[in-house]
Amino acid sequence: MKNAKPLLTALFFLLTITAFAQSAVIRGIILDENNQPIENVNIKANTGEGATTNKNGFYELRIPSDQDVLVVFTHVSHKRVEQKFNLKNGSEIEYNTVLKVNVEQIAEVVINKNTSQSRTGVTTISPRVIRTIKGAQPGVENILKTLPGVNISNELSTQYSVRGGNFDENLVYVNEIEVYRPFLIRSGNQEGLSFVNTDLVSNVDFSAGGFQARYGDKLSSVLDITYKKPSKFGVSADLSLLGGSVAVETASENGKFSSISGVRYRDNSLVLNSLETNGNVEPVFADVQTYLTYRFTDKFHLNFLGNISLNQYNFEPENRQTNFGTVDEPVALLVFYEGQEQTEYQTYFGAFKANYFLNDKTTLKLIGSAYHATEQEYFDIFAQYRLGEVNTNIGDENLGEVEFSEGIGSQLTRARNDLDALIFNLEHRGDYNINEDSNIEWSVKYTREDIRDRLVESEVIDSAGFSIRPPSVMQPNFQPDVPFNGPLTAFQNIRAFNEVQINRLQAFVQYKKNTKIGEHDAYYNIGVRAHNWSVNGEGIESNSQTVFSPRAQFAIKPNWDKDMLFRVAGGLYYQPPFYRELRDSSGVVQPNVKAQKSFHIVLGNEYSFKMWDRPFKLVTEAYYKGLSDVNPYTLENVRIRYRANNNAKAYAYGLDMRLNGEFVPGTESWFSFGYLKTEENINDRGYISRPTDQRLKFGVLFQDYVPNMPDLKMYLNLVYNTGLPGGSPSYADPYDFQFRLRDYRRADLGMSYEIVNSEKTYSSKWKKSFRSLSLGFEIYNMFNNQNAITNTWVRDVNSQRQFAIPNFLTPRVFNLRLSARL
Structure with a gap:
């Protein structure tokens, strides 16, 4: 698959007619x-x-x-x-x-708030906060996890779920251009950099539901990123024990040309070497991004967004010991490994966007983009395990070692997975200002997805000398009392090859207006989307489907002494299947998979007030989502496997609250709370928890500084999530086995000292060269909580039981950071 056709980086040369001065x-x-x-x-x-x-x-x-x-x-x-x-x-x-x-x-x-974003239920995050608050996986997602309704229970991953949805239900835009994530990722360890380069960002908007028709067809959320258009030259750099980044901003003297480019490199060895599984690990992730703007005339602008990314993850595991059980009866799992894993993802992305300015009424844009990804996932891992009692005799030279084995066994896992994806988009967007208070917006978009995929996976499990057969094979086995005469069968064996082409035609139109109801300010937005798609490919019977998605928003700001805003949003939201949703658990593409359907209703309130003569805002949202034609899935680490049969219905409801403001003068902090309940009914067997049913969530982002030393700053990023129902064996029937992981608790602390900033004057020459310079120290997982992402299930011959051994995430890790801007 590595020899697949390379990306045609010369994309589309765009023409457009009339436009509006934005x-x-x-x-x-x-x-x-x-x-x-x-x-x-x-x-x-x-x-x-x-x-x-x-x-x-x-x-x-x-x-x-x-x-x-x-x-x-x-x-x-x-x-x-x-x-x-x-x-x-x-x-x-x-x-x-x-x-x-x-x-x-x-x-x-005194007050600085975006009233337009408040009316539409969008949360705006300051780029300064994103660049200041770091983490084990820094970026926009590191801040999103502190927002209500957003759940991330794996600090090694940039994947997130919103209000009961999964990772595939989130839209991400950069400068109105949709971006994509890798397909084959199965573990947070394999994940590299987020697509969004925070050094290039000028604005971040996030909506957790009930969003406008102008955004695409997903069920859960929208992350809308805007990159900078620099007005002068500048250089910024960030260096830490986990890697570094450099960004360069340029602008011509006549203001016609501007560019911002960033290079990032990340090596997660410091974090991954702290995990329980010992071995040789080489995680190398790098990318180059650029955003260029050229003003040919006052009426015609052309922009280009480009990205090249290389992610490599090589791992040779050696051994692992996990202690669990009780103080009185400690148990340990000891594993010895042979083999290695080699994972590589290469992505190339390019997009042109053109605007032509004519008058103060109309805008038309043309956007063309191409995305090319080649991904491979190769591994052969042989694991031999011992499950037994642990030596607890203090002073004994064998303290902590497994003395008596209650269970022994082995596992051989193998994969040769390759994927080549080439995606083209061509979109026209328009905007017409009827007057200062009303506006109409529209779009027509064509997408071509060409995907070639080879999936070859197998797993053989031996427990106490007996080969474990797959649970789907219903042949009686009475070992060891009665000999088994059936053929040996791998516990898991998946082989599939798919060549799929998906053509999509999307369109939307929406109307918004600011108005008055008596003495009260009001706003409403109504729109509708249409989406037609067809699935074709070798050995696939062509199938075409169409859906329509009406959406509406209404907000009112009463003329009261208290600064209050009320809003309601809702509509029908469809998610036509992307390639991964078409592929069932055996790897075979099912072209007749229907779009998942969701009815959204969101009720929101914003209360802006002053406390300690400083601005604060309390945002509260209650929501309900009723889902039909649901495509059930299993979730293991970050890998999603769909059943591809639309045989379920589901619901999600909850309450989100967020209080943000200047708890410390001159800094922004917030406290979040979320309650969620989401369940699904598969084949009318009754409602059970969905894999993303994370009931309670608390998040804190707090910034502070030393009063007598304001250049010494601190941040605290704290998250608590109740456990996900993801601890059962992957082969288990969810109706027979509902098991939750332990609660997720994590606190990251960062401290920095600003050596140079804009509020100081300097006599030394070297300091005059910097606009800012800071030195930082960070503690990830400050309280060393043992969070788990999955369970490993091991059989005990002595007691005839299965033990759930947690696969722990990262412990406490220390990091140093140097940041500068010229």
């Missing part, structure tokens, strides 16, 4: 030191736009979007204020500030 709105109130409004404050943007405050101190300024804009506030009797903004198209933020007399430094911002 813009965002800033509005607010300017106050003096006595909290009185100031009239006739002159507000000027460096792009030419301007405004003036009225007698109530109110102003509204429209600025270009997706670029750095410097806005200056001036008044004859007050000192000037300068603030830089970089807002997404259609964003509306409230920016209130205080002008002081005879001072050189401006006062702090």
Whole structure:
């Protein structure tokens, strides 16, 4: 499969006709030191736009979007204020500030919130928070796990589940371009870098449900990323014991060309060598990304987003010892290994996006992208195990070793899996501003997916000298009392070869409007999506299906003394099957798999208030999802295997709460709580917990600094999740065996000292070269909690029982970090 056709990096040369000058709105109130409004404050943007405050101190300024804009506030009797903004198209933020007399430094911002995002139920995360808060797997996902409704129980993985959905139910966009994840990943150990390079990010939006029609056809969530358009040259670098990254920003003097590029390298040896399984591990992950923008004229812009990624994971396990049981009766599993695992993922991605600006009413865009992935997963692992009693005699030279074996056995696992995926997208998007308060948006998109896949896996299990047959083979076996005369059969044996082509045609149209209901501000959004897809391939009977997905949102901000906002969102959400959902547990593609269907209803409230003279916001959402044509699956580590038969129905409901604000002046922190219940009914056998039924979730992201040493900063990233129902054997009938993993508890602590920052002045030359420079120390899994991701099941001949031996995640790990910006 490595010899599969390479990616055609020359993608699409785009043409487009009319377009709208993309813009965002800033509005607010300017106050003096006595909290009185100031009239006739002159507000000027460096792009030419301007405004003036009225007698109530109110102003509204429209600025270009997706670029750095410097806005200056001036008044004859007050000192000037300068603030830089970089807002997404259609964003509306409230920016209130205080002008002081005879001072050189401006006062702090009183309120800074995005009212447009609040109306649509979108959570906006500051890129500064993402770049500051690191973790064992740093990136956007490391912050998402602290949000309500988002569950991540594996710090080695970037996969996440939202409100009862699985990993395949989440949309990820970068600059309106959908990005993809690897197909063959089965373990968090094999995962490398998140696609999103945090050094390049200017805006992060996240929606956990009830999202607009403008987003694609998935059931759970949307992560919408915007990369920077730099206005000047800059270099940033980050170096730690786990790898490093460098990002370079450039901009031409005439402002026509800008670029931002990043190189990342990561070596997870420090983390993986702390696991219980000892061996030689070589995890090497690297990628290069670039985002280029060129303004041919004021009316025509062309952008390019490119990515090349290489992930290699080589592992030669040697031995493992896991202690479990009780203090009085300690038990240990001792395993000796032979063989190795070689996993490699190469991905190439490129996308062009063109805009042509004509007037202040209409925009049309054309986006073309291509994604090419070659993945291989090869391993031959022979494991011999002993299960027995542990020596607990203090002072004995054999303390902690297995003395008496209650069970012995072996396991041979083998795989030769290869996959080659080539995906093309061509999309037209349009936007028409009817007036300042209403807008219509539309899109038509064609996708071609060409996938070649070879799946060859086998597993042979021997327990106490007897070959374990697959549970699906219903032939009586009365060993050891009666000899067994049947043929030997591997416990698992999967062989499949698929050549599949999937053609998709998608479209949406949506209308949104800001209006008034009496004295109250109101907003609504209605839209519909259509999705047609056909599955073809060698030995596959062609099949075509079509679904329609109507969606709507409504929000109202009452004219009350308290700053409250209420919203409701809902609709029908379909998820037409991607390749992995078409493939059943035996690896065979089932072209007749239908789209999973979900009815969403989300009720939300936002309450903005002040505490300790600082801004806070409490966001509460209650949700219900009713699902039909559900495609049941099993989840082991991060590998999903579907049944591909749509033979279930399900539901999910819960409550999410998040309180965020300046608990410490000048920093953003939040506390999250989530309750979830999700169950499924397979073949009308009754409702049981789904693999993602994670009932309770608490998350904390807290930032602080030493009052007398504000350059010494600290962050705490804390997550508690109740256990997932993923601890049963993979072959077990879920109706006969409901077993939950232990609760997931983890706290990561980071401390850093800012040697150089923008608020200091320096005499030494070397410090003048830096815009920022910091040295940090991090503790991952600070309390050394033993979290488990799966169980290994071992038979005990003596007691005729099976033991669930937890496969633990990473223990406490220390890391050093150096970050700089020129």
